[in-house]
Structure formats: C-alpha cells, structure tokens
Amino acid sequence: MKTITVNASKKYDVIIGAGLLESAAELIKKAVSGKTAFVISDDNVFPLYGNRLILSLQKGGYKTYSYVFKSGESSKNLTTYSSILEKMCESGITRSDFVIALGGGVTGDLAGFTAATYQRGIDFIQLPTSLLAAVDSSVGGKTGVDLKSGKNQVGCFCQPSLVICDTELLSTLNEAEYENGCAEIIKYAVLGNKDLFDSIKALPVKEQYEEVIAECVNMKRHFVEADEFDGGLRMMLNLGHTIGHAVETLSKYKTAHGRAVAMGLCAIARAALKKGYISKSDVEEIINLVLKYNLPAEIPYKAAELESIMMNDKKGKGDYISLVVPEQIGKCSLIKTNKSDLLDWLKGGGIE
Ligand SMILES: NC(=O)c1ccc[n+]([C@@H]2O[C@H](COP(=O)([O-])OP(=O)(O)OC[C@H]3O[C@@H](n4cnc5c(N)ncnc54)[C@H](O)[C@@H]3O)[C@@H](O)[C@H]2O)c1
Ligand SMILES: [Zn+2]
Structure with missing residues (x-):
C-alpha cells in the first residue's frame, strides 16, 4: 500500500x-x-x-x-x-x-x-x-x-x-480502457520520469499497478500543488493533448481520448526532432513504447484540418498557443508558439 x-x-x-x-x-x-x-x-x-x-x-x-x-x-x-x-x-x-x-x-x-x-x-x-x-x-x-x-x-x-x-x-477493465490509461502513463513518463519510462518498457503496466499509479499520482500532485487552478505550470500535463484534442474533435469523439493522446504525443515528439529539441533515438523510443501498448502513433488527418481546430480552440487565448515539447525522455518544456507557426509544427510532426 x-x-x-x-x-x-x-x-x-x-x-x-x-x-x-x-x-x-x-x-x-x-x-x-x-x-x-x-x-x-x-x-x-x-x-x-x-x-x-x-x-x-x-x-x-x-x-x-x-x-x-x-x-x-x-x-x-x-x-x-x-x-x-x-x-x-x-x-x-x-x-x-x-x-x-x-x-x-x-x-x-x-x-x-x-x-x-x-x-x-x-x-x-x-x-x-x-x-x-x-x-x-x-x-x-x-x-x-x-x-x-x-x-x-x-x-x-x-x-x-x-x-x-x-x-x-x-x-x-477491457483491453481498450487499459490501453487508454496506459497512454496517460506514457505521457507522464515522457513528461518527467525516465525511470517510469524504463520500468513500463521492461514490464507491462498491469503487472506493476501500485508502483506505476503511485509514480503518476505523485507527478500530478506536484503540478497540482504548484498550480492548483491551472494558471501555468499545470499546463505541462497537456503533453500530447494539444494535438490529441484536435484529433478527438475531428473524429467526432469516435477516437478514444487515450488513443488521441498517444497520436498527439508521437506527433509533437517528431516535430520536436525536426526543430532540434530532441534526439532521434529518444523519439524512436517514445514511438516504440506507444506501439508496444497497442496505441496508434500516426494521425489519420491532415495538418490543415488539425490546425483549423487548434486555431479555434476556445481555451487558446490570442495569437499564441503553448506547446509542451519533449526535449528528452523525462524532460519537457512549455514553448509559447505563434499560431501562425502551428502548421509548420504539425508538418514537422510528420502530418501531411
Ligand atoms: N477531472 C480531471 O482532471 C480529468 C482528467 C482526465 C479526464 N477526465 C475525464 O474523465 C473522463 C474519462 O474517464 P474514463 O476513461 O475513466 O471514462 P469512464 O468513466 O467512462 O470509464 C470508461 C469505461 O470503463 C468502464 N469501467 C470503469 N471502471 C471499470 C472497471 N473497473 N471494470 C470494468 N469497467 C470499468 C466504465 O463503465 C466505462 O464504460 C472524461 O469525461 C474526461 O473528461 C477528467
Ligand atoms: Zn488526458
């Protein structure tokens, strides 16, 4: 316990x-x-x-x-x-x-x-x-x-x-719901916990629930204590979600949240590689872990479609959008991006 x-x-x-x-x-x-x-x-x-x-x-x-x-x-x-x-x-x-x-x-x-x-x-x-x-x-x-x-x-x-x-x-839980939860766990690992990443790579999440859930809750605790009312730092938890939400919207919510987050995570990792923030081997490791948990790594929509949803996101204020960008497995930064550069980021993420 x-x-x-x-x-x-x-x-x-x-x-x-x-x-x-x-x-x-x-x-x-x-x-x-x-x-x-x-x-x-x-x-x-x-x-x-x-x-x-x-x-x-x-x-x-x-x-x-x-x-x-x-x-x-x-x-x-x-x-x-x-x-x-x-x-x-x-x-x-x-x-x-x-x-x-x-x-x-x-x-x-x-x-x-x-x-x-x-x-x-x-x-x-x-x-x-x-x-x-x-x-x-x-x-x-x-x-x-x-x-x-x-x-x-x-x-x-x-x-x-x-x-x-x-x-x-x-x-x-059925397999689909299990995999959905695993997508969020992979997000936490990439966001700030290399040890968690290695341990869920070595052993399935379901064989170590107590340890894995405790690691994730402890990370969430950190962000909630620092920014309970979501004014800044808590936004880091949106890794994979900014693009993921646009995927959910385009799919009319037919694509499950976890699967959309997995796609969003892989896309932002590829875009981070293109822009020189992260190494090729780290991006490959992220994508391999996503695939290992039977989650999708490719987005079935066009960059322009995603861009238009993201531009109109009611939560996005003004001319900028904050992207959570992986720099290493276990380290990410919040990058304030001009909305006019969004299409370039999405194309960098391997989306046509
Ligand atoms: N408050 C927050 O911070 C926060 C964060 C993330 C997501 N959410 C919200 O959470 C919701 C998604 O959560 P979810 O994926 O758990 O959805 P859910 O509550 O619908 O559960 C998913 C499915 O699993 C079933 N289920 C749950 N536990 C089960 C069990 N032990 N055995 C068998 N079946 C079980 C449910 O009946 C349901 O069919 C969304 O509405 C989302 O907006 C909230
Ligand atoms: Zn989520």
Missing part, C-alpha cells in the same frame, strides 16, 4: 493498493466525519463493485444511498447532474454527509461536481476504477459536466477529501 498526500487548498491522501475496497469504511472514517454516504456509479461498475462497497460501509456503521447512471461520456451532462441532485435531496442528504464516486473519470467528474455544488458543497471521496481515473482524473480537483457545445464546459475546482485506489478493481 502506498499513500501520497496532496497539499492543495485542501490536504488529502491518495491511498493506492490491492484489496482496499473491503477496508473503505475504516479509511473513510479517518478522512470525513459524516455518517451517511451517497454512492454515485455507472451501470458497468456498480454491478461489479457496488455491493461490496455498500457492505463495507454498512459494516462500518454508515447509512448508504446510491445512484447508478448509464455508463459513458454521454451521461456526463446537466440532465444526469440535476437528477442526482434531486435524488440526494429526496434521500435527505445534508451538508454533513458525503458523496463517493465509484467509477472512471466520467463518474468522478460528475459526482465531484455534484458534491461541490449540492447545498454549496459537501465532502466527496474518489474511488477510481478505470486506469485513467486512477492516474489522472481522481486527483487534482477538476470536476464538471459537458454541454452540447463542448466537453467540460461547466464545472469547478473542488478537491476530494480522500482518494482510495484499489488496484484489484482494474482487473475487469
């Missing part, structure tokens, strides 16, 4: 280990004082782990309620959000109770936002069950839902009170 303490506006522990679900109640008791838990989960995860969690909570003396929604990004919206709030009200949840998010990133974002806004905010606990949620979304306090006009357009920063990552729960 490993514990990482995040010292953000709220201080909380991220506990990672095999078999933690059964002792959830004891861990929760140390983190929040409420006596009633409102569990939010999706219809893939709840049938697998919901009863075990509820049993553990009841044994620990907690009163429990649950809300199960249809799995998938399409549920991360204001309709589900408002129906959870209604159910919480009907169940008599008060400000001294707490929410548990049992699931992947969709559940975490939705449940976090619900908890952050219900009666002006109640405690919430993340119990990530997807690899992506374990290494990324359960830590850092970004919560929210999508609008028809865009992803994560409504939300707030609100840190959880505790994160419990039971690595045994990851055993039921």
Whole structure:
C-alpha cells in the first residue's frame, strides 16, 4: 500500500493498493466525519463493485444511498447532474454527509461536481476504477459536466477529501480502457520520469499497478500543488493533448481520448526532432513504447484540418498557443508558439 498526500487548498491522501475496497469504511472514517454516504456509479461498475462497497460501509456503521447512471461520456451532462441532485435531496442528504464516486473519470467528474455544488458543497471521496481515473482524473480537483457545445464546459475546482485506489478493481477493465490509461502513463513518463519510462518498457503496466499509479499520482500532485487552478505550470500535463484534442474533435469523439493522446504525443515528439529539441533515438523510443501498448502513433488527418481546430480552440487565448515539447525522455518544456507557426509544427510532426 502506498499513500501520497496532496497539499492543495485542501490536504488529502491518495491511498493506492490491492484489496482496499473491503477496508473503505475504516479509511473513510479517518478522512470525513459524516455518517451517511451517497454512492454515485455507472451501470458497468456498480454491478461489479457496488455491493461490496455498500457492505463495507454498512459494516462500518454508515447509512448508504446510491445512484447508478448509464455508463459513458454521454451521461456526463446537466440532465444526469440535476437528477442526482434531486435524488440526494429526496434521500435527505445534508451538508454533513458525503458523496463517493465509484467509477472512471466520467463518474468522478460528475459526482465531484455534484458534491461541490449540492447545498454549496459537501465532502466527496474518489474511488477510481478505470486506469485513467486512477492516474489522472481522481486527483487534482477538476470536476464538471459537458454541454452540447463542448466537453467540460461547466464545472469547478473542488478537491476530494480522500482518494482510495484499489488496484484489484482494474482487473475487469477491457483491453481498450487499459490501453487508454496506459497512454496517460506514457505521457507522464515522457513528461518527467525516465525511470517510469524504463520500468513500463521492461514490464507491462498491469503487472506493476501500485508502483506505476503511485509514480503518476505523485507527478500530478506536484503540478497540482504548484498550480492548483491551472494558471501555468499545470499546463505541462497537456503533453500530447494539444494535438490529441484536435484529433478527438475531428473524429467526432469516435477516437478514444487515450488513443488521441498517444497520436498527439508521437506527433509533437517528431516535430520536436525536426526543430532540434530532441534526439532521434529518444523519439524512436517514445514511438516504440506507444506501439508496444497497442496505441496508434500516426494521425489519420491532415495538418490543415488539425490546425483549423487548434486555431479555434476556445481555451487558446490570442495569437499564441503553448506547446509542451519533449526535449528528452523525462524532460519537457512549455514553448509559447505563434499560431501562425502551428502548421509548420504539425508538418514537422510528420502530418501531411
Ligand atoms: N477531472 C480531471 O482532471 C480529468 C482528467 C482526465 C479526464 N477526465 C475525464 O474523465 C473522463 C474519462 O474517464 P474514463 O476513461 O475513466 O471514462 P469512464 O468513466 O467512462 O470509464 C470508461 C469505461 O470503463 C468502464 N469501467 C470503469 N471502471 C471499470 C472497471 N473497473 N471494470 C470494468 N469497467 C470499468 C466504465 O463503465 C466505462 O464504460 C472524461 O469525461 C474526461 O473528461 C477528467
Ligand atoms: Zn488526458
């Protein structure tokens, strides 16, 4: 078992280990004082782990309620959000109770936002069950839902009170979801952890979940503590994402996030080579690791198509765009680039 303490506006522990679900109640008791838990989960995860969690909570003396929604990004919206709030009200949840998010990133974002806004905010606990949620979304306090006009357009920063990552729960993930999570792990390794890169090259992620997740959470902790509200340094976590998001948009979200990030990472690595930031052998190593995890290294769109999406990105301010550029495996820099040079970067990334 490993514990990482995040010292953000709220201080909380991220506990990672095999078999933690059964002792959830004891861990929760140390983190929040409420006596009633409102569990939010999706219809893939709840049938697998919901009863075990509820049993553990009841044994620990907690009163429990649950809300199960249809799995998938399409549920991360204001309709589900408002129906959870209604159910919480009907169940008599008060400000001294707490929410548990049992699931992947969709559940975490939705449940976090619900908890952050219900009666002006109640405690919430993340119990990530997807690899992506374990290494990324359960830590850092970004919560929210999508609008028809865009992803994560409504939300707030609100840190959880505790994160419990039971690595045994990851055993039921399908290959595609496993690979998606691996893309984020490769991103962390290239961003700032050469040892992690070497270890996931030598041994599959699934054979060393506890160590790998702890390394990633520790890196995320560093960026969150330095820049909780995403004003600068936290942008480094966007390695592979700037181009990756454009790929997701062009695919109308048919391309999974992790696969798009893998493509974006390979493209920016190739562009960095073309511009003299990184060595050829490091770029080859990055691409080989991406392929080893069955992730794509080539972007099936034209540079001009990607450029037009990136130019219109609502988050990009003014004439510049910040690119996270790899310089070595384990070292990246934020390069402020004039938008007029974007096409050149994309073409340098081997995209026609
Ligand atoms: N808040 C943040 O900082 C942050 C960061 C990255 C991504 N996100 C968000 O996270 C979401 C993506 O997360 P995700 O990939 O976990 O999506 P998800 O929650 O939809 O989970 C992916 C799929 O795996 C299933 N699943 C989850 N755990 C399982 C398990 N243990 N066994 C079997 N099936 C399981 C889910 O039911 C779902 O079908 C997006 O909405 C994204 O915007 C948020
Ligand atoms: Zn991501």
